[in-house]
Amino acid sequence: MAMGNLLDPPSASARARFADDLPRFILTVDTEEDFDWDLPLSRESHDTRHVPRLAKFQQFCENEGVVPIYLVDWPIANSRTAQEVLQEPVLAGRAEIGVQLHPWVNPPFQEEVNQHNSFAGNLPRELEEQKLATLRDAIETNFGVAPLIYRAGRYGLGPNTADLLADQGIAIDSSVRPLFDYSSAGGPDYRGHPLHPYWVDADRTLLELPLTSxxxxxxxxxxxxxxxxxxxxxxxxxxxxxxxxxxxxPLTPEGVSVEEAIRGIDMALDDAVPMLVLSFHSPSLRPGSTPYVRDDDDLDALYDWWRRIFAYLAQRGVKPSCVRDVMASVQR
Structure with missing residues (x-):
């Protein structure tokens, strides 16, 4: 199989199209451990205290008619509480599960913990493959479904990632973040990548859904x-x-106001982007766990942000989507 390099911007012919002309959006949740964002990364200094709050967020999404896509990393995949909260809605189709690789907390532990190695795509191919396979298998075992969508932690794709995702049966990547450049920290530069979805390979087996900015x-x-x-x-x-x-x-409640997000939505729709990808980090559901939600008022504001954005998307005729909808509607 001729798999492309996810670090390279696609050709115009790779653009993905959908069976209807309705614009869509997906809500992706970077479902990860709590850690101090101001300290260096560590294998040990983290916890999962926010995980019970996923239950309220899941109910909120169900009330809004939205299927959240939880992109879980190793500590969440092995959290008994996360399984208790998410397994039933995932099996019932009211939520979906995907893979998010944070290499510094994901076995096997062979690399030094540093900024360069925090981008999984910078790791040797064999080690990136072992970490991805270990996490994918844990998710399928613990949640009862095979994950079909991937996001690299820190958006850290590498030259081998596309091949490894195909080998693991992953059908969608959502790691590309157009307009952002992480090269100063040792990560990818996505400034040349488009906002619209595209096929990574000529056989159209791996679909890229870039985060919307x-x-x-x-x-x-x-x-x-x-x-x-x-x-x-x-x-x-x-x-x-x-x-x-x-x-x-970027379309996220973290550091972006409702008014700014609405302007971003309008610009993306004006550019005929058929799939909007929204995101945030799950620890923001617990005040004090991220810089974006410091107290209960901030948490109320986060829920209000989603409520207002969902209403605006409905007003603009943007349909809520999910992995199964994408797979059923994308043209091959």
Missing amino acids: SFWGMLRRQGDMIYPRLWRMPSMRGALARLGLLERV
Whole structure:
């Protein structure tokens, strides 16, 4: 099988199309351990205290008619509480389960824990393969379903990842984050990747669903040229956003207001992006676990963000989707 390199932007002919013209969205949850975001990564200093709060979020999504996709890493895949909360809705089709690889907490432990190795795609092929297979098998054993979607922790794809995903029966990757460049930390540069879904291989067995980020503002068409030049000047980026000239908007409640997210949705739809990919980190469901949710008021605001965004998506005619819907509707 001729599998492409996920680090390379696709050709125009690789663009994926769907059986109908309805725009769609999926909600992906980076379902991971709690850790201190301000400290160096560690194999030991983490916990899963937020996991019981997934039950409330799952019920919230069901009430909104949305099927959340939980992309679980090793500590969550082996959490008895996570299994108790998620297995029944997953088996019933009210939620879906996928893979998220955090190599520093995922066996086998052969590499040094450092920033370079926190991007799984930087690991030797055999080690990335062993970690991925170990996690995929644990998810299938503990949740009762074979996962079909993958996201690399820290968006850390590598030159071997596509082949490894195909070998593990993964049909969808959602690690590409257009408009973002992680190369200064040793990770990938996704600035040349498109927002629209595309096939990674000529046989159309691996589908990429990039996370949705858009430029907004009077200079949005020049964003690819202007924004990267300002990485040393965050205050200038803020000034451009306040003046309505240029703003980068990822579709997440973490650090993005409802009004900003709505502008991002509008820009993506104006560009005819057929699949919007929204995301956030599960520890944000417990105040104090992430920088984005510090207290109960912040948590209420997070739920309100989702409520308002779901309502706006419905107003714009964007259909809630999930892995099984994507697999059934994408044209091969």
